[in-house]
Amino acid sequence: MIEDRKSYLLMHFCVFLWGFTAILGKFITLNEVVLVWYRTLLTAIIFLFVPIFWKNIKKSSIKQLLTFGGIGVLVAIHWFLFYGSIRYSNASIGVACVGITAFLTALIEPLLTKSKLKTIDLFFGILVIPGIWLISNASPIGYRNGIIMGVFSALMAAIFTILNKQKTTKSDPVVVSWAQMLGGFLFTCLIMPIYIYFFPGSFKIPSQIDLIYLIILSVFCTALPFILSIWAFRHLTAFTWIFIVNLEPVYGIILAIIILKENTELGINFYIGASLIFLSVIGKFLFEKWYLNKNKI
Numbered sequence: 001m002i003e004d005r006k007s008y009l010l011m012h013f014c015v016f017l018w019g020f021t022a023i024l025g026k027f028i029t030l031n032e033v034v035l036v037w038y039r040t041l042l043t044a045i046i047f048l049f050v051p052i053f054w055k056n057i058k059k060s061s062i063k064q065l066l067t068f069g070g071i072g073v074l075v076a077i078h079w080f081l082f083y084g085s086i087r088y089s090n091a092s093i094g095v096a097c098v099g100i101t102a103f104l105t106a107l108i109e110p111l112l113t114k115s116k117l118k119t120i121d122l123f124f125g126i127l128v129i130p131g132i133w134l135i136s137n138a139s140p141i142g143y144r145n146g147i148i149m150g151v152f153s154a155l156m157a158a159i160f161t162i163l164n165k166q167k168t169t170k171s172d173p174v175v176v177s178w179a180q181m182l183g184g185f186l187f188t189c190l191i192m193p194i195y196i197y198f199f200p201g202s203f204k205i206p207s208q209i210d211l212i213y214l215i216i217l218s219v220f221c222t223a224l225p226f227i228l229s230i231w232a233f234r235h236l237t238a239f240t241w242i243f244i245v246n247l248e249p250v251y252g253i254i255l256a257i258i259i260l261k262e263n264t265e266l267g268i269n270f271y272i273g274a275s276l277i278f279l280s281v282i283g284k285f286l287f288e289k290w291y292l293n294k295n296k297i
Helices: 002-027 032-047 051-059 062-088 091-098 101-113 119-125 128-138 141-167 173-198 208-233 238-245 248-260 268-296
Strands: none
Touching: 002 062, 002 091, 002 208, 002 238, 002 248, 032 062, 032 173, 032 208, 051 173, 062 091, 062 141, 062 173, 091 128, 091 141, 091 248, 091 268, 101 119, 101 141, 101 268, 119 128, 119 268, 128 141, 128 268, 173 208, 248 268
16 A cells, blocks of 8 residues: 555656656757757666666567667657647647647557547547647647647657557566667657758757756656656556556646746636646546446446
């Protein structure tokens, strides 16, 4: 019971750290592709210092590592779009758009796994549509590109979440994460020349303050919460774990209001729209818990 309580609080702490991702993305002055290049590189290096990594990587085949690295490409694209969304709008809008990931996952998973679409997923997903509409109309015109990027960021997150569920559940999470970071880094290296061609001078050595933010982002908002969340998952039900993870946009918006004072940029319609998205996610998980408990009786 004590371990369960510790794990519950630990997961909230992890999600709180993840909530800082958007804040740091706003503070770091590097362009989104360059930012992801540094983040994936630093995080991949950090995982090399986790003792269990060297023990378990020997159990993974080259084919498995290539699969994990391929999924890491989608993670990198998700981050490109996520940081682009923050840059072209603000942190609140970026994390609010991430809130539709659960809905998109429910819609896309039947297509990728050839399973049947659940009616309840479609029902709660309907709440997302007016939520995004309200966020779009409540935001300044100049933020529209950021909203579009945020929606596609959520789409990428949904796809790699499904693939992770299919391809990585039997492998060591630290090895999987390292391979994904390495895959994302190598992919970013490949597209960097193209990016620099269209955006000359975009690649640069981070300033001292940017480097500090990048280290914080890689250590405290990527590697550390990932490892801690793995430990917490051992003592929590899958429902509780996923439910807490889906509160990340809530923490993100609260932090954006406190640290970035973004409440002065957005009106009441934005918060109504964001609330509809969060109610959709929370409502779906609460219904599933009720339904599972009912069937156990």
